[in-house]
Amino acid sequence: xxxxxxxxxxxxxxxxxxxxxxxxxxxxxxxxxxxxxxxxxxxxxxxxxxxxxxxxxxxxxxxxxxxxxxxxxxxxxxxxxxxxxxxxxxxxxxxxxxxxxxxxxxxxxxxxxxx
Amino acid sequence: xxxxxxxxxxxxxxxxxxxxxxxxxxxxxxxxxxxxxxxxxxxxxxxxxxxxxxxxxxxxxxxxxxxxxxxxxxxxxxxxxxxxxxxxxxxxxxxxxxxxxxxxxxxxxxx
Numbered sequence: 001x002x003x004x005x006x007x008x009x010x011x012x013x014x015x016x017x018x019x020x021x022x023x024x025x026x027x028x029x030x031x032x033x034x035x036x037x038x039x040x041x042x043x044x045x046x047x048x049x050x051x052x053x054x055x056x057x058x059x060x061x062x063x064x065x066x067x068x069x070x071x072x073x074x075x076x077x078x079x080x081x082x083x084x085x086x087x088x089x090x091x092x093x094x095x096x097x098x099x100x101x102x103x104x105x106x107x108x109x110x111x112x113x114x115x
Numbered sequence: 116x117x118x119x120x121x122x123x124x125x126x127x128x129x130x131x132x133x134x135x136x137x138x139x140x141x142x143x144x145x146x147x148x149x150x151x152x153x154x155x156x157x158x159x160x161x162x163x164x165x166x167x168x169x170x171x172x173x174x175x176x177x178x179x180x181x182x183x184x185x186x187x188x189x190x191x192x193x194x195x196x197x198x199x200x201x202x203x204x205x206x207x208x209x210x211x212x213x214x215x216x217x218x219x220x221x222x223x224x225x226x
Binding site: 093 | 214
């Protein structure tokens with residue numbers, strides 16, 4: 001069974017440029033998460049989707065970050081414009097819906113470097 | 116707001132030692148707690164999930180215990196191997212399927 005797929009794995013851009021990350025969750029997982037991981041720290045939740053609905057986006061910097069999950073399967077996270085401080089690893093995770101406390105499974109992440 | 120602390124932040128041991136990694140959290144109203152492993156430049160691999168009603172969970176050489184009332188979990192690694200070298204992260208799961216991560220313990224097992 002395929003795990004969580006993310007692309008690209010690495011991205012280098014100049015500041016003020018836009019960037020987008022893509023995630024495809026494990027088949028059958030209705031809940032999708034985007035996390036941000038800074039170097040040497042644990043991941044922090046940016047946004048959580050239940051199917052197409054963003055049910056927790058309180059940590060998403062909405063002035064420059066946006067996300068969508070139009071058909072309730074794969075998802076895109078966008079940054080526009082990127083800033084130097086956005087350099088980090090962006091992780092996508094998924095879990096089964098239907099109850100609290102389901103195990104989360106993570107993708108390999110996208111490492112973003114903003115120059 | 117949930118806060119998670121992992122001690123020690125780094126650990127270097129010779130091969131064969133038994134290890135204990137500690138995790139403490141401030142909000143005991145959790146559904147479960149997950150332990151993850153992260154290799155350099157890679158994503159997170161789920162090692163163990165221990166439900167709030169459980170006291171411990173085992174997988175191979177790994178054993179996780181949970182004391183929800185005191186806000187503590189430990190990950191025990193038996194007979195450590197160089198391949199166990201990685202960062203280990205704990206994450207309690209609160210309302211809304213929200214994982215809060217600690218800063219991790221960076222483990223180095225020397226041959």
